[in-house]
Amino acid sequence: xxxxxxxxxxxxxxxxxxxxxxxxxxxxxxxxxxxxxxxxxxxxxxxxxxxxxxxxxxxxxxxxxxxxxxxxxxxxxxxxxxxxxxxxxxxxxxxxxxxxxxxxxxxxxxxxxxxxxxxxxxxxxxxxxxxxxxx
Numbered sequence: 001x002x003x004x005x006x007x008x009x010x011x012x013x014x015x016x017x018x019x020x021x022x023x024x025x026x027x028x029x030x031x032x033x034x035x036x037x038x039x040x041x042x043x044x045x046x047x048x049x050x051x052x053x054x055x056x057x058x059x060x061x062x063x064x065x066x067x068x069x070x071x072x073x074x075x076x077x078x079x080x081x082x083x084x085x086x087x088x089x090x091x092x093x094x095x096x097x098x099x100x101x102x103x104x105x106x107x108x109x110x111x112x113x114x115x116x117x118x119x120x121x122x123x124x125x126x127x128x129x130x131x132x133x134x135x
Contacts, residue, residue: 005029005030006028007032008029008030008032008131009031009032010132010133012134013132014132016031017128018131020081020111020112020113020127020128021049022049022050022113022120022123022126022127023120023121023123024120025120026110026111026112027110027112030109031108032107032108032109033085033106033107033108033109034103034106035103035105035106036103037102037135038100038101038102038103038133038134039100039101039131039134040099040100040132040134041083041095041100041129041130041132042097042098042099042129043057043058043081043128043129043130044130047128048125048127049113049123049124049126050123051063051079051113051123052123055125056078056079057127058080058095059077059096060077060078060079060080060081060113060114061077061078061079062078063077063079066116069116070116071115072089072092072112072114072116072117073089073114077094077114078115079113079114079115079123080094080095080114081094081095081096081097081113081114081127081129082094082112082113083095083109083110083112084109084110084112085104085107086107086108089117091104091105092112094114095111111129
């Protein structure tokens with residue numbers, strides 16, 4: 001868990017820009033959300049973070065070894081940008097390079113690169129994530 005968590009609460013229509021580090025289990029920048037709110041989340045093109053030596057965009061890449069060892073979000077590409085509520089992997093979901101999501105539970109929304117648990121040590125780089133609260 002990050003040492004310096006920063007909680008953001010965007011207003012409707014505002015755009016929040018945060019950095020998500022590839023090596024963080026959960027992002028330092030988190031968003032306070034309430035069930036029923038709707039957000040558009042996207043990453044600008046041309047951004048890369050790196051899994052050991054393999055660069056990847058926010059949509060991730062197919063990694064058969066990570067699939068075999070078990071990624072945090074099953075059935076989702078390795079290094080896909082994912083989100084979760086209250087730093088709980090059982091509530092995690094894929095975002096990729098763009099998604100519109102309806103918040104299903106109130107709490108803190110955090111982000112991470114989908115990888116095998118415990119292998120964050122070989123991840124580096126970061127991507128910028130844009131978050132717009134629609135309603």
